[in-house]
Amino acid sequence: MQALTTRSKIAVNKKMTFMERIYIPAILGGMAITLRHFFKKKVTIQYPEQQREFAPIYRGHHVLKRDENGAERCTACGLCAVACPAEAITMVAAERKKGEEALYREEKYAEIYEINMLRCIFCGLCEEACPKEAIFLTDEMVLTDYARAGFVHGKDKLVEPMDKDKRIDVSKRQTKEVAEFKKHPEYAHNQVYTKSLKA
């Protein structure tokens, strides 16, 4: 019969010597290894008091950004949902009504926007797909919960606060090159045109 694996060993039922039979040298050897670890540098940290440094572009909890006037940037185009390999994102779009111009940047907005944090693998593809620079991953952790329903984060948990001081800074996630690239008038097609031709 052909061998199933190349790593199999043939066990030998050899008789143990006296030193092996009393086990003490083996036990002492094991304790020496344990003792050596007392004097080594500790790999664990005291978590709540001590915290590890986060990478500047750590991929944690998502945020839906507002623009400089406080209007939501997301237009519910659905590209993040298509890009998402874990299919964690769902959304329902709605039309902006008159008087809501300060709330939503464009005439279409996400009425419901949900990310299932249990499905999300924090790969950042949604951030990459977003044509409106609305969704970003932040260095915040996703909090635990007792029930599964609590992990489906809606707009209440995702959209950043209106208050300018409480906005979430994502400037670190954009490299110098990207920031410079966006200033160029040739790439300004992402901006919303508010000025009319004659004005």
Add this chain to the structure above:
Amino acid sequence: MAKVTIDGIEIEVPDGTTILNAARMIGGKTAPPAMCYYSKLKQTGGYCRTCLVKVAAGSTKDPRPMPKLVVSCSTPVQDGMVVQNMTSPEVLEARKGVVEFLLINHPLDCPICDQAGECKLQDLGYEHGLEKTRYEFGRRKFEMIDIGDKIKLTMTRCILCYRCVRVAEQLTDKRVHGVMNRGDVAEISTYIQNIVGNDFSGNVIDVCPVGALTDRTFRFKSRIWNVKPMDAHRDCKKCCGKAIVWYQGEEILKVSARKDQNDEVENFICNECRFDKKKTADWVIEKPTHIDDKSVIAQNHYEHLKELKMGHAHLVKKLPESNQPEQK
């Protein structure tokens, strides 16, 4: 009959055929793209200039090349004509310029546009266009005009192809909309903001190559790549009743007319079928609509489940007999 050579492929076509139609008979990449010409409507073509081709030899009698690029949609073929489309760098360069012109005033609001995914301008821009604009001025802006609760007009996206105007002229008995003003400020409008009430007015949605005229009953409901198209028909007294119904789950979100390989409507459908019949019970479902593999909406769209199964059976037969699954 006239013999023409397009991109090195020879074809014999009846006299009076345009270069574009001759190229479409060959098909594939040989057929130049067209944003305004519509074979199902009369007097279309000649506005957008996307179908420019080079005529390397005019005819057998007079084999001199034509001095400039010509619009293939309205230039008839002549015997012995030699045409270059994809094989001429001059044509590709000119087409790139045309795309740039078409995009000068286009708002590029694809993320909020319902046409995104089945938009001809998107495809054209992707194939021939530049990824940036050289235009530094503001884009056209229009006052929003309400043309009824079934059709949505977004004038900023319009490329003035006049297809919808021809539909209004030729399909409906009373023309209620057209192009107003001239040049830079030209716009599609209804006269004194009349409601487009004719039974076949909904077809302007299907003929519009961009998102200027969209289905208001589908507005922002879903994205086109999330809905599943199915060929369906129903008994309709006004039209042929053959359409495509777009499903999301068990709900029909949108009904549109069927399109041929040139992306032109096969049979125009009436407004009742298009806007009012949105229940599965109204329709007889035939099969999933064929969607070209190259289309962005072909993702997750399966048409040939039966063939897949047959293919699998074929593989099973190939296995040695000892590995065959037991058959009951």
